[in-house]
Amino acid sequence: MDELVSLVNWSRxxxxxxxxxxxxxxxxxxxxxxxxxxxxxxxxxxxxxxxxTMTKFWMKLFIINFVVGVATGIxxxxxxxxxxxxxxxxxxxxxxxxxxxxxxLAFFMEATFLAVMIFGWDRVSKKFHLVSTWLVxxxxxxxxxxxxxxxxxxxxxxxxxxxxxxxxxxxxxxxDVALSPVAVNxxxxxxxxxxxxxxxxxxxxxxxxxxxxxxxFMAKKSMLIAAIFGLISSIMVIxxxxxxxYQVAQKQPMKLAAMEGLYQGKSQxxxxxxxxxxxxxxxxxxxxxxxxxxxxxxxxxxLSNRDINSFVPGIxxxxxxxxxxxxxxxxxxxxxxxxxxxTLQEYQKAxxxxxxxxxxxxxxxxxxxxxxxxxxxNNYFKYFGYGYLNDPIELVPxxxxxxxxxxxMVSLGFLFxxxxxxxxxxxxxxxxEKKKFLLYLGLWSILFGFIASQMGWIVAEVGRQPWIIQxxxxxxxxxxxxxxxxxxTTFVLFAIIFTTLLIAELRIMFNQIRKxxxxxxx
Amino acid sequence: MIKKFINLYIEGFRNxxxxxxxxxxxxxxxxxxxxxxxxxxxxxxxxxxxYKTDEERADHVIEQLxxxxx
Numbered sequence: 001m002d003e004l005v006s007l008v009n010w011s012r013x014x015x016x017x018x019x020x021x022x023x024x025x026x027x028x029x030x031x032x033x034x035x036x037x038x039x040x041x042x043x044x045x046x047x048x049x050x051x052x053t054m055t056k057f058w059m060k061l062f063i064i065n066f067v068v069g070v071a072t073g074i075x076x077x078x079x080x081x082x083x084x085x086x087x088x089x090x091x092x093x094x095x096x097x098x099x100x101x102x103x104x105l106a107f108f109m110e111a112t113f114l115a116v117m118i119f120g121w122d123r124v125s126k127k128f129h130l131v132s133t134w135l136v137x138x139x140x141x142x143x144x145x146x147x148x149x150x151x152x153x154x155x156x157x158x159x160x161x162x163x164x165x166x167x168x169x170x171x172x173x174x175x176d177v178a179l180s181p182v183a184v185n186x187x188x189x190x191x192x193x194x195x196x197x198x199x200x201x202x203x204x205x206x207x208x209x210x211x212x213x214x215x216x217f218m219a220k221k222s223m224l225i226a227a228i229f230g231l232i233s234s235i236m237v238i239x240x241x242x243x244x245x246y247q248v249a250q251k252q253p254m255k256l257a258a259m260e261g262l263y264q265g266k267s268q269x270x271x272x273x274x275x276x277x278x279x280x281x282x283x284x285x286x287x288x289x290x291x292x293x294x295x296x297x298x299x300x301x302x303l304s305n306r307d308i309n310s311f312v313p314g315i316x317x318x319x320x321x322x323x324x325x326x327x328x329x330x331x332x333x334x335x336x337x338x339x340x341x342x343t344l345q346e347y348q349k350a351x352x353x354x355x356x357x358x359x360x361x362x363x364x365x366x367x368x369x370x371x372x373x374x375x376x377x378n379n380y381f382k383y384f385g386y387g388y389l390n391d392p393i394e395l396v397p398x399x400x401x402x403x404x405x406x407x408x409m410v411s412l413g414f415l416f417x418x419x420x421x422x423x424x425x426x427x428x429x430x431x432x433e434k435k436k437f438l439l440y441l442g443l444w445s446i447l448f449g450f451i452a453s454q455m456g457w458i459v460a461e462v463g464r465q466p467w468i469i470q471x472x473x474x475x476x477x478x479x480x481x482x483x484x485x486x487x488x489t490t491f492v493l494f495a496i497i498f499t500t501l502l503i504a505e506l507r508i509m510f511n512q513i514r515k516x517x518x519x520x521x522x
Numbered sequence: 523m524i525k526k527f528i529n530l531y532i533e534g535f536r537n538x539x540x541x542x543x544x545x546x547x548x549x550x551x552x553x554x555x556x557x558x559x560x561x562x563x564x565x566x567x568x569x570x571x572x573y574k575t576d577e578e579r580a581d582h583v584i585e586q587l588x589x590x591x592x
Contacts, residue, residue, distance in 0.1 A: 082565040
């Protein structure tokens with residue numbers, strides 16, 4: 001068992017490392033393309049060469065980021081096939097379809113028009129160049145859509161049925177998968193928050209130029225575009241974040257309880273604005289959950305259920321159950337999960353014995369279109385993954401990591417709004433270059449942008465542990481039984497390769513920023 | 523049209539400058555490392571490698587899923 005835990009942890013660590021490195025490059029790509037398209041549109045409309053120079057400069061930084069970042073995500077797909085083969089098979093079609101669409105449609109759209117965007121200056125018409133640039137922006141965002149749909153299905157497996165003969169989940173309704181409320185919110189929240197990171201990137205580089213008193217026109221105009229783009233995105237993030245939190249409350253209540261450090265559920269629950277958790281607290285003791293906290297009254301109940309008086313379950317309610325609020329205990333869910341696994345086992349035995357009567361009987365249980373199947377799916381198969389757990393405590397994610405990541409992300413999000421507004425005011429008054437402190441803040445803001453963005457993924461992924469597919473498959477059942485040393489080797493290999501790539505990007509990027517846009521004026 | 527598009531690529535790559543060359547170098551290095559070394563040596567698709575048919579793969583996964591993990 002220790003070996004298995006170690007294997008799961010190393011495999012998770014490796015996946016997290018790869019995903020986190022990949023996500024350094026993605027937000028800048030998603031947002032910068034749109035800002036570049038806006039700048040190029042300004043050039044197209046005004047014919048002002050300064051806008052052309054500016055667009056070329058940001059395009060160059062975009063290309064550096066794109067080239068270094070491209071294909072880092074493909075490693076995640078390799079890892080599915082090698083480290084998570086049970087999961088990969090179990091989820092099959094659901095992941096295959098969105099990723100195939102991503103590969104065929106979005107990637108080719110992006111790649112085709114990227115060439116026109118990069119090489120098309122003075123070689124194609126201005127209009128076609130502009131359209132191509134917008135299509136690159138749309139294409140890169142569409143690429144993100146499909147992978148986020150796949151991720152959303154892992155958080156909320158909708159639109160599928162389980163086929164016991166193949167041990168795979170099969171898509172019965174593409175739109176239920178693609179347009180599930182979790183998928184829609186996830187896509188909107190991930191992309192709009194990425195736009196903020198990209199806006200901070202532009203602000204950071206522009207701040208450096210203003211501090212150096214170089215390229216003032218470009219720096220100020222870029223800051224203006226980035227601050228407006230960042231502010232609009234921030235407002236969208238408030239709504240999409242609210243939508244995401246609502247979906248978490250409805251579909252992943254344990255994650256919400258961890259995000260808030262809520263051990264005992266309550267009605268009229270307040271949202272913790274600031275708090276320090278008691279590290280000694282866990283579900284097995286009666287320690288106080290917080291050393292200190294400031295709550296906004298009623299807000300958690302309202303955000304969770306759109307009702308200030310509603311009940312929000314805590315970790316203890318979800319583990320021990322709560323009859324008053326119709327929450328099953330973890331023990332009960334585990335028992336039902338066992339029955340679902342046993343049923344699959346009986347199916348397999350019948351298949352080997354060629355016992356067609358039993359096969360037909362069990363098949364009905366997995367078919368939600370029959371009355372018997374609907375009952376079995378809703379009462380037993382729904383808890384399939386719980387059958388792999390040995391102790392209800394395994395259902396509690398890392399509360400401290402989830403709680404602090406969530407609160408740091410939200411706090412930084414609000415600080416970014418303030419930063420965008422202040423920058424807008426001073427750019428508008430044309431006094432921004434005199435505000436040294438603000439420029440230093442702008443310069444370093446990109447680091448905080450990355451921190452907030454990564455924290456968001458930590459909340460989403462750590463907060464839903466132990467699940468790889470919510471309620472259906474825990475990581476322990478999904479992992480391939482490789483040797484721990486193999487996974488450790490690839491972990492180190494990745495750490496070296498990705499760090500090298502990051503250093504390469506930073507060196508080329510810094511070099512290009514130092515050179516500035518002057519060499520594009522010819 | 524296709525010829526124009528190909529020319530766009532050829533002309534573009536001819537004039538990419540030093541930074542562009544560095545980036546193309548990184549791109550090829552990365553593709554070599556990811557798709558040739560990593561994929562072939564470290565990241566085989568376990569089920570495709572060990573089992574010939576989908577039925578065998580399904581049986582293996584069901585076996586894994588129905589053997590209780592303790």
